[in-house]
Amino acid sequence: MSAETENASLMSVHITEKPMPWERVSPGVMAVNSCFCDAPNSVGCTEVYCPHCQYNGNIYKPGDSFNSTDGCNTCSCSENGQVACTEMACLPGPDCQYNGNIYKPGDSFNSTDGCNTCSCSESGQVACTQMACPIDQNRG
Numbered sequence: 001m002s003a004e005t006e007n008a009s010l011m012s013v014h015i016t017e018k019p020m021p022w023e024r025v026s027p028g029v030m031a032v033n034s035c036f037c038d039a040p041n042s043v044g045c046t047e048v049y050c051p052h053c054q055y056n057g058n059i060y061k062p063g064d065s066f067n068s069t070d071g072c073n074t075c076s077c078s079e080n081g082q083v084a085c086t087e088m089a090c091l092p093g094p095d096c097q098y099n100g101n102i103y104k105p106g107d108s109f110n111s112t113d114g115c116n117t118c119s120c121s122e123s124g125q126v127a128c129t130q131m132a133c134p135i136d137q138n139r140g
Contacts, residue, residue, distance in 0.1 A: 034046055055083045062078060062081070063077065063079075064076065065077075093105050096120035096125065096126045097126075103120040103126075114133070116129040116130065116131055
């Protein structure tokens with residue numbers, strides 16, 4: 001192996017040991033680095049850190065605002081990579097009660113007559129289709 005080939009191998013080892021672009025360095029911080037030859041047989045790498053926030057599987061930049069997972073609060077990404085969310089009490093939507101069961105708005109369920117379908121509205125009201133049901137031949 002020539003000295004030039006050996007030096008190239010050493011440089012690639014040094015480069016791969018440094019954080020590479022967008023490699024996570026610590027929570028809330030990502031590295032955006034590049035490496036360069038700064039002298040014979042020597043490699044230099046930048047170590048630039050970019051704060052960011054990670055919330056619910058998404059990455060946000062400082063200053064970004066986004067919805068909280070509870071659906072009623074909002075969050076923001078601070079300059080130091082911390083997520084801060086409002087802490088308002090979330091009012092539950094009105095549930096529907098039908099035949100002793102409780103349903104959420106948007107739920108569909110069978111009517112007590114066995115042939116119509118009902119649904120729970122956003123306002124908590126039950127609405128059912130009003131189709132004529134076939135006569136049960138087994139009832140006497």
